Amino acid sequence: MSKKQITIYTPQSCMTNPVKMIRSMFKDLISGRELAWQLAVRDIRAQYRQTALGLLWAFILPLGHTLTWIFLNASGIVTVQETNLPYPVYVLTGTMLWTIFMDAVNAPLQQTMSAKHMLAKINFPREALIVSGIYQTGFNSAIKIVLLLITLVFMGIHPGWSLFWFPLGVLSLILTGTALGLLITPIGTLYTDVGKALPLLLQFFMYLTPVFFSMPSGGIAATIFKLNPMTPLILNVRNWLTGMPPEYLGYFFLVNILAFALLLIVWIVYRTAMHILIERMSA
Amino acid sequence: MKDTLVKVENVSKKFCRNLKKSLWYGLKDLGSELIDRSGRNTKELRPDEFWAVKSVSFELKRGECLGLIGKNGAGKTTLLRMLNGLIKPDQGRIEMHGKVGALIALGAGFNPILTGRENIYVNASVLGLSKKEADAKFEEIVEFAELSQFIDAPVQSYSSGMQVRLGFAVASALDPDVLLLDEVLAVGDTRFRAKCLQRIKHVRYNGGAILLVTHILEQVAHFCDRALLLDKGNLIIDSTPSATLNHYLLNIKEESTKIVTDRLKGEMLLKPMDKESREHFQYNSCETRWGDRAASITDICLLQNGTECASKLTPGLPTELMFSTLFHTEIEEPIYGLSIKAPEGGVIFNTNSRELLRTTRVPRQKKGDKVRVCFNFMPFLDAGEYLISIGIASETPGGIQAHDRRYDCLTIQVVHPLSATGDIDMHPTFNMILDA
Numbered sequence: 040m041s042k043k044q045i046t047i048y049t050p051q052s053c054m055t056n057p058v059k060m061i062r063s064m065f066k067d068l069i070s071g072r073e074l075a076w077q078l079a080v081r082d083i084r085a086q087y088r089q090t091a092l093g094l095l096w097a098f099i100l101p102l103g104h105t106l107t108w109i110f111l112n113a114s115g116i117v118t119v120q121e122t123n124l125p126y127p128v129y130v131l132t133g134t135m136l137w138t139i140f141m142d143a144v145n146a147p148l149q150q151t152m153s154a155k156h157m158l159a160k161i162n163f164p165r166e167a168l169i170v171s172g173i174y175q176t177g178f179n180s181a182i183k184i185v186l187l188l189i190t191l192v193f194m195g196i197h198p199g200w201s202l203f204w205f206p207l208g209v210l211s212l213i214l215t216g217t218a219l220g221l222l223i224t225p226i227g228t229l230y231t232d233v234g235k236a237l238p239l240l241l242q243f244f245m246y247l248t249p250v251f252f253s254m255p256s257g258g259i260a261a262t263i264f265k266l267n268p269m270t271p272l273i274l275n276v277r278n279w280l281t282g283m284p285p286e287y288l289g290y291f292f293l294v295n296i297l298a299f300a301l302l303l304i305v306w307i308v309y310r311t312a313m314h315i316l317i318e319r320m321s322a
Numbered sequence: 323m324k325d326t327l328v329k330v331e332n333v334s335k336k337f338c339r340n341l342k343k344s345l346w347y348g349l350k351d352l353g354s355e356l357i358d359r360s361g362r363n364t365k366e367l368r369p370d371e372f373w374a375v376k377s378v379s380f381e382l383k384r385g386e387c388l389g390l391i392g393k394n395g396a397g398k399t400t401l402l403r404m405l406n407g408l409i410k411p412d413q414g415r416i417e418m419h420g421k422v423g424a425l426i427a428l429g430a431g432f433n434p435i436l437t438g439r440e441n442i443y444v445n446a447s448v449l450g451l452s453k454k455e456a457d458a459k460f461e462e463i464v465e466f467a468e469l470s471q472f473i474d475a476p477v478q479s480y481s482s483g484m485q486v487r488l489g490f491a492v493a494s495a496l497d498p499d500v501l502l503l504d505e506v507l508a509v510g511d512t513r514f515r516a517k518c519l520q521r522i523k524h525v526r527y528n529g530g531a532i533l534l535v536t537h538i539l540e541q542v543a544h545f546c547d548r549a550l551l552l553d554k555g556n557l558i559i560d561s562t563p564s565a566t567l568n569h570y571l572l573n574i575k576e577e578s579t580k581i582v583t584d585r586l587k588g589e590m591l592l593k594p595m596d597k598e599s600r601e602h603f604q605y606n607s608c609e610t611r612w613g614d615r616a617a618s619i620t621d622i623c624l625l626q627n628g629t630e631c632a633s634k635l636t637p638g639l640p641t642e643l644m645f646s647t648l649f650h651t652e653i654e655e656p657i658y659g660l661s662i663k664a665p666e667g668g669v670i671f672n673t674n675s676r677e678l679l680r681t682t683r684v685p686r687q688k689k690g691d692k693v694r695v696c697f698n699f700m701p702f703l704d705a706g707e708y709l710i711s712i713g714i715a716s717e718t719p720g721g722i723q724a725h726d727r728r729y730d731c732l733t734i735q736v737v738h739p740l741s742a743t744g745d746i747d748m749h750p751t752f753n754m755i756l757d758a
Contacts, residue, residue, distance in 0.1 A: 045418070
């Protein structure tokens, strides 16, 4: 017989021994690596196997959004301030990048809720669900980006060397999105209110970010746009993609550091919460 | 060496009846878990809470199979989920040694759109097998599930039985030290079920331990060395299967049977055999006797060659097994059963009155009736010791209700002039055929 591991369960809070907790967090992250991959492959396959348009769906929804706003702007229903890029390019890149962020925000809660049955009955590294969500967001983003690049070339935009920074930008979008998504997951698992309110909040959030509109030049709106942590992310990632000079770089890195710290904290909360959530979410 | 694989000490768990409150408590628990380093306030019940499991302690040793029975809501599944580490105990301590495998949710993580092959890998991964291990066991899994023709078809085209088979095959490829089973043996057809049981026994012979939660009391009688009875979260009894099963049937299961059997308590249970027959032939004192005692079996007698209560049987000769049944309540259509087992536990022969009589019906029996019945058979058995089980049961809307089952109540000795090895005597002869 091989060496036996001994597992002990007590009512004690895992916060009593933080070193042990952090060690087991990373242990689970590593041991759940393969599972995360399997789950991601399963979900991606299942997602596209039943569609005729397949991968194109990742692109169609943001494209619809873009066309709406181009129409609104062109017909004069809404007048948008002058942008540094041609307006269709500005809106298309904005919505594409925003959907990447949105996917990342939605993923943790979505993954946890759809794995409810598994969570309630099988003991597997819970981190795998989050990582699987990140893989899936990454996969869908890759499709979007490839199609976006092709479209941009047709629109006459040639990105140049700044494209080198672009993957870093996308990663920071996913990082921030995952941290925020994971933050709401524990409460969202208990109360479905969170899941219902989320799309509304994200939509509102989107209008406060330079996705459709350029940065307002003055007034209260300008202050809100400047404070919004998503502003430097969206602006810079778009600029790297289109070869424009970067803006608010300092704030960009600050947001990334904060998002990373937040991710670590909410990871601990998520882990701790799982026992309690499972107890409450199934009979 | 018998070392302990599972150690449960004074474990308690509380649950909440009210959903809204339960969610609110969940939120509070989360808060206190994160902030208060001393842990949650776990000693007292808050409004609408109750103890789902209360101060339960037991141990499970290597090679043991422990049955866990109780009514719905007795806390069996909650206890199992704590052992599996899904939820934390509110009090007490649980120690698990080695790899824990749980056959609880068969086919968890199956996606109906994907093929059987793809789902095997996902499911194996969820259960903790690496890709490499899954690759190595893939053939074995497919073969066990008997699905090699359909392995590349989407799982949504499988019948529910096929899905369960696939789920079981994956889950049982795990080789755990501690195997937790929750009602999973009630699936599939009889033949597949037998295969599953074989698989499970394997875990035990390999030095693992099994905890079996079930509603099918027969399984406890057949497979377990020990059984626990839970009622309203409390551990009522931790004893031999027959003691636990009887306790369950007499005190817990239904109020109606309780009335019938109250006066039987003690008297019948303590006297498994009437005195004279005990002296006569090989009564097995290790029998597992259980049932609700709406009827009880007495005066067992085995006849061969005109010898009453023969303890040594000759193979192939007509044999009669007689016993009396005393009815303590009215029974619509009693079913009398007989089975013969090899010493290592495999059932060699199994029959019952309903099968044998086919169209004729056994008459309804009134309270106080005493009936003597007889099974005739020819033991085509090879030399050796065999165990005989008899029983009386009847069909109820909720399934077969055991009244008095006496597993392994007799040990018989078959003597053979020409001893061979094996279980069955086929009356062999041997001739030399010479070339003409």
